[in-house]
Amino acid sequence: MKDKAVSNKTPNGCFSYFVDTYLGNNAPKPRYQVNSRTITNYYNKYVKDIENDAGEPKIELKDLIAEYLGYKNYADFVGTDKKKKICLMCIAKYKRSVIITLVPMLIISAFLYLNYETDNCIIWKENHFENTPCTDENALENSVYHIDIERFKKVTLMKGMEFFTDGKPNYWYGSNAKGEREFFTARGVHPETLRELKPITEHILEKEGFSIVE
Incomplete structure (x- = not known):
């Protein structure tokens, strides 16, 4: 619904855009044989918890949806969602005094994390x-x-x-x-x-x- 190219800001409108435009013949992505009704059934079953006969989406469709959302593939989406990465290069914009404070803290945190064992x-x-x-x-x-x-x-x-x-x-x-x-x-x-x-x-x-x- 955040996609400015989608004019109909409803679930059905988003699904129709994804199938007819994003996965269409003129799109840069390979066309995948699926219709908006199929995705609606997935949405109802896995998001709204409405029981129906929809099975598990195929990995190819999961990859295409993940790519549309800005990830490399479905595995990248799952991995990114589970672990948030810190960009150390971004620290360069802070003052030298802040860097002197943060770097040792990051090193200590990384050491503790790598040596952390727990029943949790x-x-x-x-x-x-x-x-x-x-x-x-x-x-x-x-x-x-x-x-x-x-x-x-x-x-x-x-x-x-x-x-x-x-x-x-x-x-x-x-x-x-x-x-x-x-x-x-x-x-x-x-x-x-x-x-x-x-x-x-x-x-x-x-x-x-x-x-x-x-």
Whole structure:
């Protein structure tokens, strides 16, 4: 909606511009076979939380949307959103006295960060999270997600499981990077996409082939 080229400042207007103009034949980007209705369904499902049959957007479409927003690709968007980088060259515009103060502070902060180990960081291992140093690649700061790693496990639903207790769900679900639905034993985020998991419903269980009998 901040794009001055978009005249219709509504979700549908933005989606139509993105599909018909930005991804059009005259645009510098490769045309991708998608219509504004498809993106509307993604918007309703993942932004407005309205359940529909929209699957997971293909990585090609994610890359094109990320490029439109000013990123190199979808991976760059995710990485930039998770970690904010400091431009040391920008410090040059400050006075010499400020630089003398800031540089040692930055060096000390970097040293402490690189040597910082804490149980607040976790990493995904096959079907569960484990504590890990925050300096490990792919480590997540659990102070952000608040995942109970003692309870959080990926599971395969089977008949005989107690899906609900007193009407409250015992399992949560989310889609992996391939768009496949997966199930977990506690609330949290999907370890691949970092999207917030949703509690199971009878509707989701029916889609998985389970019949709920009162």
